[in-house]
Amino acid sequence: MLNRHPLDAVIIGAGVVGAACAYYAARAGLSVAVVDRGPVAGGTTGAGEGNLLVSDKEAGPELDLALLSARLWRELADVLPPETEYEPKGGLVVAPDETTLKALRTFAEGQRAAGVEAAEVSADGLYDLEPHLARGLAGGFHYPQDAQVQPAQAAARLLAAAAAAPAGATVHLGEEVTAILRDASGAVRGVRTARRELLAPAVVNAAGTWGGTVAGLAGVTLPVLPRRGFVLVTEPLPRVVRHKVYAADYIADVASGSAALQSSAVVEGTPAGPVLIGATRERVGFDRSLSTEALRRLAGQAAALFPVLADVRVLRTYHGFRPYLPDHLPAIGPDPRVPGLLHACGHEGAGIGLAPGTGLLIAAALAGTAPALDPEPFRPDRFGDGDGQGDFHDPVDPADPAGPAGPAAPKEAAP
Known part of the structure; x- marks a missing residue:
């Protein structure tokens, strides 16, 4: 027999964006449930380095959201436990x-x-x-103002804080959402998993790279595509890199819509000692194969920027998929095509940094209060029925085509 839980909202996705949505909604007095087919931070967040950047964003809506989020991360650093590893290193x-x-x-x-x-x-x-x-x-x-957090810990600690709020938040892991429930008028009334129905007048799509799949469950198109990125992790070293350091061409790569392989040196040290080296970008669907060309480029560019790294051993490499939208802005807020459906996805490589601002905007939309900044540029329906580029199709992860959450990745580095 299915268990039924009346709620104010169901949040699909237990990455850092979903966790931030839960945190700010619970703090606003709303009762929410978070559901994910995998573990906490099992998708893009778990492959994330934890960048909280304003430096790579030009003036406009994304920078406004980044500045709001930077202020909120500083506030969160005072209330979340030290395991979050907030580091304002610049x-x-x-x-x-x-x-x-x-x-x-x-x-x-x-x-x-x-x-x-x-x-x-x-x-x-x-x-x-x-x-x-x-x-x-x-x-x-x-x-x-640039800073860093440990992304998987940040997601876990935000969810724990949401659960401890007076309104509370419940978390259901290992449960794939198989349907978004709607009433006769088409309005959202909750979600279904194999174990239960979670009833609520609002559903938040915070499924990251799988946001387009979740939108499809509600009968709407959101052109989220995966953008693959690789990272090299060196042997532990003294703190030879003090800041987040990158070459200027990284800014152009972030703003580019090209599907081809792009790489630019992004180098930083970590408290544990390894140096993290990124970043590459390419649209190859959910292809998880190793790209020796991407790794070769990263190693060469990092050594050119920091010659001291030329003879350092690389212990491992891994990669993840950024949730890419064609105009490089996330989809945040109510979807007017389906009453009760909200989106909080498509942040590409900036989701960890933009998570608190996104969560605050979602909480305001759920509670019917004034938003902290103008949400209009992030409207989820701005693409209409397609992405305007003629190349969108619902992506399927061949390693796990079932639904909206990816496999866990090592958590100290990111694409």
């Missing part, structure tokens, strides 16, 4: 030549107007911040 973007430095200067001017702290660093000043950088760089920009 970011450093470097330019190889004067032309690139000039472009970075223009980029930073727009960011400053939106509230970002960005300080230009001279060529000599780079080595005060990062002594092991390659010589001959033209300069760069320091972003003190």
